Amino acid sequence: MKEMIIDENKKKEEMNEKILTDLCECYALLGEDDIFDEVLSIIVPCLLKVASKKDETEEAQKEVEMSLLALGNIGLWEMKRELYLNEIKEIKEIIKYHQEHQNLTRLAYQSAWQFLIHQLFQDKSLEEVIVNELHFSKEAARELEDLSKSVGRNRKEDGKGENEAKEVLAFERWFFLINLYFYSCKLWNEELIGLISSIVQVFQASRDNYPDARCRCLYSLRRAVEKRKVKIDDLLKSGAVGLYLEEMKQSTLDDKNMSDCLYFFLSISERLKEKEDDEKEEAKRKSIKRKMFEWKEEEGYEDVMTSFHAILPDLADKSKFLPLSKYSSDYLWSL
Template identity: 50%
Template sequence: MSTLDGTETNNTKKFNKLFSGLEDCNEDEQRKKIEEMNEIIDGMNKEEFRSILTSELFNEILAMIEKKKMSMENATRILKHIGYCKVLKNVWNRCFEYSILNERFEKMIVEEDKKKEKKNEKLLIDLCECYLLLNGCASSELISTCVPCLLKVASVKEESEETRKEKEMALLTLSEKGYSFIEQELYLKKITEIIEHHQEHNNLTKLAYQSAWKFLINRFFNYGSLEYTVSNELHFGREAARELEELARCIDWKKKEGEEMNKEEAKEEITLMRWLQTSNIYFVGCYLQNEEYVELIGSIVQVFLAAKDNFSVINDLCIYPLRNAAKRRVVKVEDLLKGGAVYAILEGMQRPTLNKDIMNDGLQFLVNVSYRLKGKEKSENDEMKRKATKRKIFEKMEEKGYEDTITSFHEVFEFLNKKYYSDLSLNISDYLVNV
């Protein structure tokens, strides 16, 4: 089996050597080799991992299954791990989707699910996880089969290390089914119970808990009615804020970006980034005012400031939810001020090294705040609050010399508009709060 560009690193050489010897092993020897291969996959960078995700890999696994040279248990053991790492390494690849193995798994899931007697529940779970993790465009029929199956795994109350791993795999798999339409009756009661049970008993891993939330919030785009449950019953704002703060304490922010991390550190960093991405979806889709916005904004700001020197990817991910929060009228400008977002963005915009994402999204954030503070409120009390908030922001802008910064950015507005299709205003006064 060759890599995509014909070259091999040490990791890919080791992986390919082990893979080529699988056919000649008995089941136990094969299982040990697969465990070794899975460890090698963990240590691969994105490019190395992409290079092994080929149609050839999936076709050879299918050939071994059909020749009875590999058991389904061993096949799903390696395929699930590949799918798991595909998600955590954030690698987009459609080789499985176009493989014959994909078609075979679809058929097996349907056949196993239809069985009235002697249904192999473990096989069905393994097949569902492999299929959904590796397949970017799963069929709606099979999603409807897989979702209840995996929620059943995630709902197990038993406490053991093995059970926690199984629940993490099931919830991570579910979380990757983006905006696919799924009937509420297939998931809402179960996923709500899973989240509530964790809040009381702390029975999920951090990644599993985040994945449960991601699965639920991804449904916003089909069911706006979910927002009351998410915001006021399950308290997403409070929970996301706490998780971000806990994960932020686990990361060594002085470590240079790209420096080697141990497996647990890397997983915590990935989980934190997933919370930021899910918070962004939350702010894009929210329509209810909520007191927990301040808490969530404050936690995102803490991560934004901690990441500014050595973690540019995380720093960029922080600004998206802040920018989108500033767009939403349900998030008060006062909430952005209390959470520290306005001060953090002002500070971020004046960094000596400033990337295009921070510049563009920071400008979007500030122009949204500026527009919202220009309109008068109907009630006298709200109008007094608006003026007080406006005064605070104006004073901070003056203190930071923000007007000079905006003037210096003016030449790049046209470039940013072309690159991001963001329609940034060319009128400098739109970026300023005038008292």
């Protein structure tokens, strides 16, 4: 297929753009691990040319959606900086145009973001663009809220049907993207508080009916607290901290969700222990620590942690990610 793409591109004037586009989409969606710059330099501009169409006919929208889906799938391939600078500019324009005109399908819009955020792994200068220019947190929060409403509406209208299944799949794709964002982007702005609050709201709405969505919320909020720029005070205000405590009180909590809860509180505990050099920041840290201490006593958090003391070693051994502590005292904080 690589040779077919290269050969078709060499035809220049005689090149069949439809065939080349189909080949590029197929190759990108295969998700091959190894790819050469020569092929990337053909695939990415070809797919972006299709993705940039402004035609809003159903056929054109399908073409745009497929090209962006393929682009999102190749995001982790390492491209030379000089190769993708123009491509990043084009994908920015596609996202901006959608924000103004709402011309993309939900899948296409998510895929455009996926392609862009994947590039953060090799170019941290994109953080400013993603956070403060394109406002990812604000857009992701809006998408989650819209999806929550549409899932509820579809359930009332026709029960668990095809429409609801599509919305749940869209949830999963957005949570994948949000987790990627929390992992790879370190910048912070006020809009991040809104995104965290939206995740909390989705968790509360899905607690009884959508266990998979509930699990994804727990994992995403755990990722948020691991993001060093997310303020612990914001986690308190958004309701994320209280949500985790309520979850830990559940008698039917499985090992995966319990591990996410423990990671969440372990990260908070570790961050509250970190003294600040700046006097104002240190005073703020102590104030938040006092708030957390008082909240811990009011909500019975210490008793909850004590009740899990016996199973902590087993959970820690099962951990597949960062090491979990085997000692309950590591998840607590004292004045």
